[in-house]
Amino acid sequence: MYDDSDHDSTTTSHHGDEMTVTVDGEQYEVEEEYDIDKDGHNDTAIIQTDDGGAVAFTDADGDGDADVAVELDDHGNVVGAARYDEASGEWHAVDPKTGQETGGGSHGSTTASSHNDDHTTSSSSSSSGSAHGEEIHVDVPDQKEDMNVGQATVDTDHDGKNDTVVDTTDDGTVMAYTDTDGDGEADRVTIIETDGDVIIGEHTGEDEWTDVETGHVDSHGNYTPDSTPSHKS
Structure with a gap:
């Protein structure tokens, strides 16, 4: 499962087109780094949050503006979704599985606008200059020395101590290394x-690393778990 061949904590993310994200009347330009619908054109930007989660903004219709926002927790699980209404300028909560509005009204204060202050792309989250936690080392198969991936920058268990390093590889893949027991060694890796x-x-x-869950984000920005494997590598 684990492959460090593309790891570089100082590498900038894979370049793509820019999209405009509107939150609470404010517009932000973010770089589209992911091709969710696999049509050969990047359409999605992932913004990391301080709690170890992320928000994926997708331009579903190719007009240069974000239409769908999906909120992921620190394990990569979908915890919320919203769709942008151009007429009202607000984000409305939708069911992540069906895409239908949940009837909760404006969703601007949760999935989208709650991350207004966390406006940082995945590549900037890996900057060592903003690190405040302990250094995390990764046990890489077939290597004598553990790999130092840098200082933890996010606190996923909300205990007041940063425990996760978020990094972006040359091809735009996001990797989050989490030290769950505080021993300085990565215990979990989440790859998007x-x-x-x-x-x-x-x-x-x-x-030895074991895949405990796989899934995917579809063209509508909905996350679907594929399986709960026990594959070791």
Whole structure:
């Protein structure tokens, strides 16, 4: 499962077109780094949040403006979704599985606008200059030395201590390394690939990682778990 061949904590993210995200009347330009519908054109930007989660903004109709927002927790699970209404200028809550409005009214204060202050792309989240936590090392199969991925920048368990490093590889893949027990070693890796596929792996022994969940984000921005595998690598 684990492959560090593309890892570079100083590498900028894969370049794509820009899209405009409107939140509470404010417009932000973000870089589209992921091709969710696999049509050969990037249409999605992922913004990392301080709690270890992320929001994926997708331009579903190709007009240069974000239409769909999907909120992921620190495990890559979908916890909310919203669709932008150009007429009202507001985000409305939708069911992540069906895309239908949930009847909750404006969703601007949750999935979209609650991350207004966290306006940072995945590539900037990996900057060592903003790190405040302990350094995290990753046990890489077939390598004598553990790989230092940098200082933790996000606190996923909300205990007041940063425990996760978020990094972007050369091809735009987002990788989050989490130290769950505070020993300085990564215990979980969450991978969000450029085509929307998600892989979550756990460290289960020396030079051994086990895939515990896989899933994908479809063309409508909805996350669907594929399976709960027990594949070791």
